[in-house]
Amino acid sequence: MSIYTPEWVKHAIFYxxxxxxxxxxxxxxxxxxxxxxWEDWNAPPTLQGYKGGDLWGVIxxxxxxxxxxxxxxxxxxxxxxxxxxRYHTHDFYQVDPILxxxxxxxxxLNAAHQRDMKVVLDGVFNxxxxxxxxxxxxxxxxxxxxxxxxxxxxxxxxxxxDGSLPANYKGxxxxxxxxxxxxxxxxVREYLMQIAEHWIRVGIDGWRLDVPxxxxxxxxxxxxxxxxxxxxxxxxxxxEVWRDARHWxxxxxxDGVMNYLFTAPTIAFVAGDRVxxxxxxxxxxxxxxxxxxxxxxQKIQALLDLYPWEIQLTQLNQLASHDTARLISIAQGDRxxxxxxxLLLLTFPGAxxxxxxxxxxxxxxxxxxxxxxxxAETEWDREVFDYHRELIALRKAHRALRIGTYRVLFAQGxxxxxxxxxxxxxxxxxxxxxxxxxxxxxxLASLSSKSQPKQLVFGTAEMEFEPDNKAGTLxxxxxxxxxxxxx
Amino acid sequence: MSIYTPEWVKHAIFYxxxxxxxxxxxxxxxxxxxxxxWEDWNAPPTLQGYKGGDLWGVIxxxxxxxxxxxxxxxxxxxxxxxxxxRYHTHDFYQVDPILxxxxxxxxxLNAAHQRDMKVVLDGVFNxxxxxxxxxxxxxxxxxxxxxxxxxxxxxxxxxxxDGSLPANYKGxxxxxxxxxxxxxxxxVREYLMQIAEHWIRVGIDGWRLDVPxxxxxxxxxxxxxxxxxxxxxxxxxxxEVWRDARHWxxxxxxDGVMNYLFTAPTIAFVAGDRVxxxxxxxxxxxxxxxxxxxxxxQKIQALLDLYPWEIQLTQLNQLASHDTARLISIAQGDRxxxxxxxLLLLTFPGAxxxxxxxxxxxxxxxxxxxxxxxxAETEWDREVFDYHRELIALRKAHRALRIGTYRVLFAQGxxxxxxxxxxxxxxxxxxxxxxxxxxxxxxLASLSSKSQPKQLVFGTAEMEFEPDNKAGTLxxxxxxxxxxxxx
Numbered sequence: 001m002s003i004y005t006p007e008w009v010k011h012a013i014f015y016x017x018x019x020x021x022x023x024x025x026x027x028x029x030x031x032x033x034x035x036x037x038w039e040d041w042n043a044p045p046t047l048q049g050y051k052g053g054d055l056w057g058v059i060x061x062x063x064x065x066x067x068x069x070x071x072x073x074x075x076x077x078x079x080x081x082x083x084x085x086r087y088h089t090h091d092f093y094q095v096d097p098i099l100x101x102x103x104x105x106x107x108x109l110n111a112a113h114q115r116d117m118k119v120v121l122d123g124v125f126n127x128x129x130x131x132x133x134x135x136x137x138x139x140x141x142x143x144x145x146x147x148x149x150x151x152x153x154x155x156x157x158x159x160x161x162d163g164s165l166p167a168n169y170k171g172x173x174x175x176x177x178x179x180x181x182x183x184x185x186x187x188v189r190e191y192l193m194q195i196a197e198h199w200i201r202v203g204i205d206g207w208r209l210d211v212p213x214x215x216x217x218x219x220x221x222x223x224x225x226x227x228x229x230x231x232x233x234x235x236x237x238x239x240e241v242w243r244d245a246r247h248w249x250x251x252x253x254x255d256g257v258m259n260y261l262f263t264a265p266t267i268a269f270v271a272g273d274r275v276x277x278x279x280x281x282x283x284x285x286x287x288x289x290x291x292x293x294x295x296x297x298q299k300i301q302a303l304l305d306l307y308p309w310e311i312q313l314t315q316l317n318q319l320a321s322h323d324t325a326r327l328i329s330i331a332q333g334d335r336x337x338x339x340x341x342x343l344l345l346l347t348f349p350g351a352x353x354x355x356x357x358x359x360x361x362x363x364x365x366x367x368x369x370x371x372x373x374x375x376a377e378t379e380w381d382r383e384v385f386d387y388h389r390e391l392i393a394l395r396k397a398h399r400a401l402r403i404g405t406y407r408v409l410f411a412q413g414x415x416x417x418x419x420x421x422x423x424x425x426x427x428x429x430x431x432x433x434x435x436x437x438x439x440x441x442x443x444l445a446s447l448s449s450k451s452q453p454k455q456l457v458f459g460t461a462e463m464e465f466e467p468d469n470k471a472g473t474l475x476x477x478x479x480x481x482x483x484x485x486x487x
Numbered sequence: 488m489s490i491y492t493p494e495w496v497k498h499a500i501f502y503x504x505x506x507x508x509x510x511x512x513x514x515x516x517x518x519x520x521x522x523x524x525w526e527d528w529n530a531p532p533t534l535q536g537y538k539g540g541d542l543w544g545v546i547x548x549x550x551x552x553x554x555x556x557x558x559x560x561x562x563x564x565x566x567x568x569x570x571x572x573r574y575h576t577h578d579f580y581q582v583d584p585i586l587x588x589x590x591x592x593x594x595x596l597n598a599a600h601q602r603d604m605k606v607v608l609d610g611v612f613n614x615x616x617x618x619x620x621x622x623x624x625x626x627x628x629x630x631x632x633x634x635x636x637x638x639x640x641x642x643x644x645x646x647x648x649d650g651s652l653p654a655n656y657k658g659x660x661x662x663x664x665x666x667x668x669x670x671x672x673x674x675v676r677e678y679l680m681q682i683a684e685h686w687i688r689v690g691i692d693g694w695r696l697d698v699p700x701x702x703x704x705x706x707x708x709x710x711x712x713x714x715x716x717x718x719x720x721x722x723x724x725x726x727e728v729w730r731d732a733r734h735w736x737x738x739x740x741x742d743g744v745m746n747y748l749f750t751a752p753t754i755a756f757v758a759g760d761r762v763x764x765x766x767x768x769x770x771x772x773x774x775x776x777x778x779x780x781x782x783x784x785q786k787i788q789a790l791l792d793l794y795p796w797e798i799q800l801t802q803l804n805q806l807a808s809h810d811t812a813r814l815i816s817i818a819q820g821d822r823x824x825x826x827x828x829x830l831l832l833l834t835f836p837g838a839x840x841x842x843x844x845x846x847x848x849x850x851x852x853x854x855x856x857x858x859x860x861x862x863a864e865t866e867w868d869r870e871v872f873d874y875h876r877e878l879i880a881l882r883k884a885h886r887a888l889r890i891g892t893y894r895v896l897f898a899q900g901x902x903x904x905x906x907x908x909x910x911x912x913x914x915x916x917x918x919x920x921x922x923x924x925x926x927x928x929x930x931l932a933s934l935s936s937k938s939q940p941k942q943l944v945f946g947t948a949e950m951e952f953e954p955d956n957k958a959g960t961l962x963x964x965x966x967x968x969x970x971x972x973x974x
Binding site: 032033034036037038039046048049050052080082083084088090091097098129130131132133136137139140141142144145146147160161162177186187190191 | 519520521523524525526533535536537539567569570571575577578584585616617618619620623624626627628629631632633634647648649664673674677678
């Protein structure tokens with residue numbers, strides 16, 4: 001079968017927002033808490049504290065995001081939830097009242113669409129919460145609940161809140177706070193499908209799917225895709241699958257996955273031995289051991305060979321997410337690692353996803369630290385912000401950076417270069433991860449572009465052109481721990 | 488100040504529906520449970536079992552109700568709840584999915600209004616449930632919850648489900664399943680006011696207020712009335728206050744209360760020593776000891792003297808409710824008690840409320856037994872149904888029975904008679920609660936009606952007219968345990 005993925009995603013710059021931590025609106029409408037007592041915005045995040053970010057705040061930051069070059073907002077869960085990260089869904093049809101409720105979301109969606117920005121929501125369809133109506137009814141009524149087959153109960157009475165007793169129902173990774181739906185129950189399946197359809201009808205532009213690999217019910221994700229695409233064929237469906245995702249990327253399920261297979265080698269390459277193992281070892285990706293350029297080239301080529309090109313172009317590439325530490329922290333504060341990673345991210349095929357705050361140098365160890373309050377402007381790392389904006393602008397200006405082919409040109413020691421080519425446009429990206437400058441020599445005959453010599457459009461490097469009896473050789477002398485773009 | 492109450496209520500026949508037990512729709516739309524396993528409809532109700540009644544079923548029974556003469560539906564709670572009686576509210580903005588959700592309610596409201604029927608909902612604003620979002624967030628996040636001031640917490644961690652520990656937060660009558668709102672919190676107050684406004688805007692015709700006496704926050708019910716009436720000045724507000732309700736019936740709060748001050752003496756009069764004490768002793772009304780006619784006259788006169796007449800006309804009079812045993816059961820099966828009580832109910836000033844099933848002779852001891860499934864037609868007591876329909880029709884045909892003055896004409900031994908008078912219309916109601924026939928003699932000079940002699944329009948009785956030098960005397964010979972209406 002031929003695979004079709006949404007065209008807009010191939011060109012998109014996503015911005016992942018953890019809503020409790022991005023912005024508090026100055027002009028919220030009808031908040032339920034008039035004088036809220038939030039956890040201090042700048043204090044280290046806690047597992048249970050709320051900092052009070054809301055969607056009114058996001059609306060007020062749309063100018064900022066658009067100026068940065070963002071065109072798609074991807075929110076971690078926004079539905080009513082009894083947890084600051086909102087993965088404990090309490091009601092799939094209500095936007096959390098702290099965030100401003102359905103009213104604020106409707107305003108946000110309108111405001112975003114008026115700016116040609118898209119909005120993707122996080123769909124948590126594997127599990128719910130203890131307060132979720134259909135589970136709570138079981139908790140309250142035991143075997144008398146009509147919803148008893150919506151979850152998997154092992155024993156009565158349920159032990160939902162007493163940690164000294166075994167959790168006698170199926171919770172995600174054994175967590176009794178996260179009762180897992182019985183997806184084999186056709187009523188549950190239909191209930192979840194209708195949620196997916198509802199929000200697509202409301203106007204969202206796609207679903208990011210939380211732990212979709214946990215749902216093993218035959219045909220579940222195929223039906224999900226069919227019903228979502230029937231309403232909006234251009235809706236984006238991206239799964240949280242950390243490793244080999246071929247099972248879900250056959251064209252009948254997801255348009256892409258969160259591309260940790262890009263994240264991990266990229267971090268291992270740019271940060272190398274700087275990687276703080278305690279910030280990565282417990283996660284489902286492997287940004288270690290340190291990779292040399294040939295190692296990196298091999299990993300990237302393997303990734304590019306793993307899925308069809310149509311899928312590659314709608315993968316969701318990121319350096320960090322709410323589920324990982326931030327690169328700047330993984331690299332133990334090494335700012336060059338962040339800069340190099342960002343360069344590789346912004347020049348890779350697939351949609352770019354920037355985790356809120358990464359663009360201003362926000363630090364963050366593992367959850368909950370990776371979910372800090374977005375810093376005040378006085379705290380921003382301006383250099384980080386500037387190269388983010390510059391690289392986003394370059395990517396948006398050049399289709400080859402988005403949908404052009406990816407071809408490794410050079411991979412030796414600390415030097416790595418590749419070309420992105422589309423039609424007559426060919427762009428070369430080169431990086432040096434080492435502490436010494438590196439000379440990368442490119443046989444110009446291997447490049448398809450006719451306009452020579454190449455011009456430096458990003459970064460600093462010395463270029464030297466040496467003619468020969470063919471097209472000649474271009475040597476790029478790259479300073480330590482830096483990268484550049486030539487076209 | 489002058490008191491104004493809704494005109495329509497003075498003429499209304501309410502029908503109180505316990506939605507889980509009235510009717511299951513044959514044609515539900517998009518139910519979430521395709522093959523539900525309900526508790527057997529005809530089995531004795533249990534505390535936690537659902538029988539699956541829904542609003543689609545109510546819609547299908549509107550012909551039946553209208554034929555009976557019902558013009559107002561009063562529902563015990565219909566909002567999403569984890570309890571079959573639905574007083575444990577889980578979401579005040581959602582009609583319970585078992586009932587058909589907001590969609591079914593919208594259809595019901597339209598169908599009812601098209602028939603000039605009104606709909607009154609039960610508002611439970613004192614407490615919520617453990618799964619209720621704002622409480623559940625406290626349960627999940629402890630002192631970190633932003634909603635912590637919405638309830639009254641004594642100690643951490645909350646012991647919400649472990650009966651072996653003290654319930655360390657305020658629950659209604661100490662019940663940890665029913666966390667009590669902190670009404671003194673302005674945010675909570677506003678939240679509840681908005682719920683009241685929302686459903687009035689949706690189109691409901693009034694609120695029945697559950698345990699309103701528990702809310703002692705200054706001005707709460709005054710604001711409630713003001714905000715509800717600002718949207719619909721004809722909306723009915725009726726409180727659940729079992730005894731002296733003068734505090735709430737000053738014209739600034741409720742239009743009426745559930746008139747157990749009528750219920751109790753009426754049962755004590757018509758059922759007398761037949762009253763099964765175990766079915767009444769635990770309740771907040773006193774349908775005992777047995778009353779003679781003079782006792783009853785005294786109680787009724789005291790009740791009529793208690794509140795302004797404008798309030799009397801919009802009291803909600805009933806013989807039973809979901810909170811009491813049914814009269815037929817209280818009277819240990821004595822059908823005459825039910826007939827006599829119904830006659831007195833249908834001829835008393837104030838709105839009439841018939842508890843679903845009473846009109847077909849459904850029995851029921853205390854909760855949960857008082858909440859049985861509405862019986863199949865083959866099980867109906869046709870005689871009971873016929874006198875209900877006949878008395879309702881008489882009441883609707885004669886304004887005097889609804890808004891005419893009430894004047895005791897005779898009260899001796901087992902005989903009791905009163906007149907309802909309006910303009911030129913005067914209607915006499917007479918009952919005999921004894922086991923022997925009773926002769927009630929009325930001095931016709933005391934009646935205002937000029938059309939003499941009176942005609943029997945309901946019941947059986949012998950009438951004898953004896954002229955004298957004034958208007959003469961009418962003697963009504965009433966068979967044992969019966970009553971009649973003359974006009």
